[in-house]
Amino acid sequence: MISLLEVSGVSKTFDGFRAINNLSIQINEPELRAIIGPNGAGKTTFMDIVTGKTRPDTGQVLWGERNESLTGLSEAEIANRGIGRKFQKPTVFENQTVRQNLAMALKNPRGPLAALFFKEPQTDADRINEIAGEIGLADQLPRPAGELSHGQKQWLEIGMLLAQDPRLLLVDEPAAGMTAEEREKTTDILKRAARTRAVVVVEHDMEFVRRLNCKVTVLHEGHVLAEGSLDHVTADPTVIDVYLGRSDA
Incomplete structure (x- = not known):
């Protein structure tokens, strides 16, 4: 594994509210990582900063083997980086x-x-069939996307991202609104994708995170509160206090 993304000492304040507070996270390639935390912990702002939607006040976001700075690049430029x-x-x-x-x-x-002269080459057709198989929609290729279930639409969007061959895939609450069967299948899709790239999943569903069976980062008030296996972080007294709650409370 190599270090693919390094967020180092990043802070961001919105109208006096510090959404990100000296945040440092390192993501390797390949890797599957789950990020959890209470509402307002900074999870969405973290993804906004990595993708260029939001610029940090301080700190660095470094990318790839050459430690290229992503700070200051546009969203399109960052997407083109992978x-x-x-x-x-x-x-x-x-x-x-x-x-x-x-x-x-x-x-x-x-x-x-x-676009005017586009004709699907065989290599594209093969790649489309391969991706459709990976996301479990091989038998749905001729079907209008609007007819798919919520879970199938989620899988299609994951497939559309995989079609762009990213090195890092950021996925926001993929289990939301899914049936138990769809959540299980989504777990399999993400785990397969993470064999060849970095996949970072922001999620609230602890059972879904457990099925991912990966390293977990807990955010709280814009910084890393705990990191490790799900069993490790959920046994941390501070994590229990600020996020999970105490069963004897």
């Missing part, structure tokens, strides 16, 4: 088929001429 983000609500092209959604997401030349 960072993909999936928001909680799936955003797919509902009037297009599953195949068309995946085809549009593939890393191909952009622009009017490319």
